[in-house]
Each structure stands twice: as structure tokens, then as C-alpha cells.
Amino acid sequence: MTASLDISNSRPHRAKSFAQTQQTPFSFRLFQPVIGRDLKPSYREYRALISGLSQGDQIMDDFVEWMFSNSPKVGKQQFDQALHQGIHTVKDCPESLKRLFKHVEHTPEWFDQTLIDDALAFIHGTGTYANHVLRDAALMGGYLLSGFNQALVMTGALNKGASKRVGETYKWWIDCTEPQGLQRFGVGFKSTLHVRFIHALVRRNLAKSEKWDSDEWGLPICQVDMAATNLAFSVVFLSGLRALGIFATPHESKAVMHLWRYVGWLMGVDEQWLLASERESIALLYHTTLTQSAPDWTSQELGKALSIEPLSRHYANLESVRRLYAYHKHLSVSRYFLGQKKMQQLGLPKQTLPWFPLITAPINVVSYTAQRLVPTIHSALQQRGRQAQLDMLAQFGEHGHGTIQPDKHHPAHV
Template sequence: MTAIAHPRPTPQRVRPFEKTRVKTPGWLKLILGRELAPTRAEYDRVVDALWDGDPAMDKMLDWMYASDPALARRQFKQAMEEGIERVENAPEALKTFFRTVETPPAWVDRQLLDEGMRFIHGTGLASTYVLRDLALMGGYLLSGFNQSLLMTGALNRGTAQRVAETGKWWMDCTTPGGLERFGEGFKTTLHVRLVHALVRRNLAARPDWDSAKWGLPVSQIDMVATYLGFSAVMLGGLRKLGLPVTPRESKAVMHLWSYACWLMGVEEKWLVFSERDAIVLLNHTFMTQSKPDDTSREMAIALANEPLERHFPSFQALRRRLYYHQHLSVSRFFLGPDKMAQLGLPENILPWYPWLTLLPRFATYSLRHWLPGQRAEQERRGRREQEDALASLFGDKTHGVIQPGANHPAHT
């Protein structure tokens, strides 16, 4: 890999190259087959991509704003829902975009996609704990990610709704057939991709967005780190919660999210198909992040309080308090006391829930997973748990993904 010949300015949020030279523990180097720290060429490549957005969608937005944004968005929605051929006199920019996303890369393996989805079903609530209490909560420690979220109000106001909308997208992507052309996962992914592009375009033009410090809003590297949270971070977290993961299951999950996030606008050059490569790349994205700050604490406290807004058919007050403490205990299990303190979370929390459930979860999961005739029931049961969890987040509101209001930077 060659270094970037003429790199763009380095945003202030980035850790200097000299501070990335942390020696990899011997056991981890043996697993990864290399040092975790980036080479100079890898460092330059990742840092430079903080200025890259989503070229295909950004180009389509140029057309959208050059014409009639409201009409163009309606045409986009019709093409997404019904197919580009149903859009009367479809503009060439719209045709080009949809021809691209409707042509899957040659590497897509439908059987692996299905296996990844079914594995996720079987994990039940364990996967939701990892994604919420490790990937999302831990992600707030990396304050470079937080700026776009904070300026959209996405996760510090109406947190339950925002988490529910992300959960809806995740459920759509992990439903059998969800990533087929007219599956819900395919369509909601394109919808979210458009929202991201609108946020990127409009925040970058605002005087209060500090490009010299943060780079481009919703950059390729920010999207890459998010995508790896749904794949590599989830797999590692599941193992720590007591769920064994086979090499084939790991491969299927990595494949699933590589395709889903290709649809989301992650460029193919950043896609990885093994956990080992994902761990290395994830670490390289971390070096582009600032230390925890006030945004980290604001976001983390809002997420910690989210269970107090959930809706349950019975014993609502009791269950809200229970889930509040339960989720905090899971975050404490994954993040440790120092990172909890950096996030402004209670420091007297013990990881009681993971401790109490680790062995029972391992035994129950393993028996259902490997005993003849039990795996299908495990997948059905796990999916029902995930559906019930999503319902508790939405309450009586419509289950959907983000619909930007008038004050949101993605509103047209």
C-alpha cells in the first residue's frame, strides 16, 4: 500500500502518528498475524478519508438541489419503493444511482447472508445488549463521532425514539429477504443513506461546523467504524457474554454487514470479510477520534436514561427501573469503571447482570444451538425477544426509521 501523495489537511481530532505506535500484545499479534498499529501508509489513508463522503449519493444530491429538492425526494422515494422504471421521465442522475445499488457486487453470497441473519436471530437479547451497551455506549467515548449526532439532536433529545429507529433498521436488515431489492432492509438502508448525505451536505455548510477540527460530517471513516460496530464488535461482545461463535458464523455475520453497509454507502475498499481484518481496521479508525468530552457525557447519560421511557404492558415502573440498572451493569461489564466515569455514568455500578447470567446463557444457548431439532426453535424464540424489545422502545408510535422534521439538517 502506498502513502497518500498529496493528503488533505489532517483534522485536529486525529491522534498524531507517533502516538499510534503502541506495541501489540504477543497473543493478539499471533491471532491477527500482524501489529495492530497502522503503518504510515495505512495511517495516511485512513486520515485522508475523513474528507470523503458518499460519492454516489453526494452526486445525486447535487442533482437534487440543482432541480426541485422536494420533487426530487419524492422521485427518490418512488424509485426506492417501486423501482426506477416506475418513475415517469426519471432523471439520469436518479437512474445512475439506482442502477448502481440494484446491481449487487459479485462477491455477495445469498446463503451467507441468510446464515448471518439466522445466527443473529438465535442470539436473542444478547446481541441487542452488545450493540446498545457496548457498541453505542462505548462509541460515545470517541468524541469525533458525536459532533454530527449532537448537531442533529439525534441521540440527546428523544433518545428512545432514535434508538428505536436504529433498531428498526437493524431488524429490517436481519429479516430473511430483507436485503433483497424490495425487502424492507434494502429500502430502509437507502432511506438512511439519503438522510446521512443530507446531514453531511447541510452540516458542512453551517458556520458552527468546524471542518478544521472534525473533517467532513458523516465521513467514510465514521461510517466504517459504525459498520464494524454491527459486525466485529457484536461478535466479540457475544463471546464475552458467553455465546460461542463458530468461524462459519463469524464469516456469515461479517458478510451480512459488509453488504448492508455497501448499500449504506461504505466504499468497497473499506469492506472487510474476516474478524481479524475488522479488528485491525477498527483500531485504525479509533486513531481518528478525540478523547471523551462534554458531548460524550451528554450522549451517554441520555442513553443510560432511555429505559426509563420504555413502554411495557404490565409493571411498567418496576420494569423501567430494572432495565435501567440492567443496561448500566452490562456497560460496566464491557467498559470497566474508568470508562464509565469518563462517560459521566454512575461509578458504583457492578456488572451484576452479566455475572449472574453468563453460565446459564452459555449452557442454554449451547444446548439449543447444537441439540438436534432445537436450533430452529432457538432462532424463533430469539427473534420474538428482539421484536418485543423493539416494541417496548416504540410504544404506541409507528415503527419506522428517521423522518427528519423541520429543524433537522436532513429536512428538505
């Protein structure tokens, strides 16, 4: 009882108490046979979650602290040089930077390149449906978790528009899903380490800001929030595709989970949150939602901003018509995944109908299943799907050309 009281007193207010986490809806109990366990967290799991709300990325955070105790500008130059040219090229290299790159350049024992390649083949074959799931279900649905929103708002996610954030995130995802992209000097490896560096800068500067309420929110970009974000690219991705009629085989599920397990490791997510199986990860994803606040004004503002993002996209022809079509299509997908009540909580039109998924999901069930049976057709599907994913970058204009580049008003600006 004493331990329970201690942890309740130390938890950020956004997280539910342990007693509250044990009160799961009846409908959730139906998932127990599917995932092979009770969805409720054990007390040990709960303690880990609460601790994770105050934990950052120690090895990157140490380097950033060294930067600010010496010369931030020089430190950033050294990091960029090590990232793009190798740690051996950095003259008078600080020990904290050496430790960081020694860690990320030493591939974990469980890494399997064959699984990575198989994951890429599956992801490429999903074409733009990958974007629908990640944008309209994972990202839009994530805005309902308002504890997660605070760091986004303070980094300018509202006043700079959703197009910039979506475009930069999509470019990072493209980099991570490039063939050989996660090799040491591949675009995905370098993009991920760049984003990890930005996260550490944001974490340091927001935590020191008088605007940041650590009693309410914990640490900015904490381990639990990073783990939840990583799970969106794996667990939510696979579940969302099934709802759109695209079913991963057990091997493809394992491969996709492995890909994002490695990306999460590169991003600085602690290994205790990097689970190998989809079933285990479903429970973890649910557990992370128990550390989040209810929807609030940030949910509506971020939701509205994301909803109108398609109206600023770039098209080679019929731009006005295609922008409007994209706007209504993405809303229909969000409605399909989130339902009417959550659409309303996000400030989105609750009368929206899920017309696009209802039309395409039955077609996908037949077409994707049939294409698997013919290797040449399946290979062509993967090539066309990947090209469609790459073509989407042009729709974001300049925002689709690179990952986060903080301006002088951004907490990560150096």
C-alpha cells in the first residue's frame, strides 16, 4: 500500500492512478484471447510507465548538456560532422559524442536485415494507404491524447501550420523505408539521428521553460511518449491496414514490428519499450494511453489544423479540385477509424461519412489477396506502391524536402 501511495504522489497529473488503470471497458476484455493477456497493466508495468514519464534519452541528453556547457554552435557542427562523415573525422571530439556514436554504430544483437528488407517490401506494396493510416488514424487520433500535445504546441505546431510538420514527418518516414536506408550512412539512419538530436534540444529547453508544467505533464518528449509514437508506425499501421482490407501475413507483421523496433532503438527509445511481437505491443500501446489526459483545446486546434492541411498541397494540374478531394477523402478516413464522437472532440465535422474506406476496403481484400498469388504482379504492386509514396512528397512542396530544420523561434534552434 505504501508503494502505491508513493507512486501516486510522484506521477504527473496527466496519468491515471493505478486503481483507475484497472477499470477497463467490457469491450476491451474481448481482446484478451487475441493478444493472450489481460489488457490491464500489472503494478510493475504501471510503475515503469510512471517512471518513463520522467525519463528522457540519457545518452543524447548528456551530449546536449555538454554542448550548452561549452559552445552550442560548435557542438552542433561536431554532431553534424559525425553523423554525415563519421565520428573519426571529428577533431577534439568530446567523450559524450563518442559514446553516442559508439552506441548507435554497434548494431543490437537482435537486428535482422532480412526482416528489415521483408518489412520494406510489404510497406512499399501498401502504397498511399500507408499514408491514410499514419495520417488519418495514428496522427489525428493521437491528438486526442492531450498530454502528448503540449510539446507539439510549444514547438509551433499550431502557428506554423500542419503542412510543415506533416511534410517533414512524411519525409523522415520515406527515408526510414528506403532500401538500405537504415544502414550507417543511409538516409533513414541519418534522418532518425537528426530527429533524435532535435528531440533532445526540445526536451532540454522546454523543461527549463517556465511555461512547462512538469507536475502536470512530466518530461517533454519522455520515454513513454516516444514509445507510443514508435508504436503508431507499427501496431497502429498494421491494424489500420487490416481495416482497409490489406492483411499482413504473420511473417510480414513480424517484419514490420522488427523494422520499427530498430528505428525506435536508433531514436533513443529504451529497449524495455521495444517489443518484438505485435500482440505484446498492442497491450503496451494501450498502457501508454493510460498516461494521457483527456481531449482538450489542443486536441481541437491540432485536429482542425491537420484537417485543412490538404488544402495547401501542390498538384501539377486541377489543383483546386484535387485539394478539395484530398480534404474530404482524409476526413472520411478519420471518420472511419475514429467515429463520430472523437471527430467532434477533435473539432472536425461530425456529419462526415466514411465513404472512401467503405468503397476501397472491399476492393483491397480481393485485389491484394489475388496479387499475392502471382509473384510478378505482386512485385509490380510493390514498385507502383513505392512510386506513389514517393510522388506524395511533391505535394508538400518545400516541406517534403527534408526533416526538421528549427528556425530561431523553435525550442531546438541553435
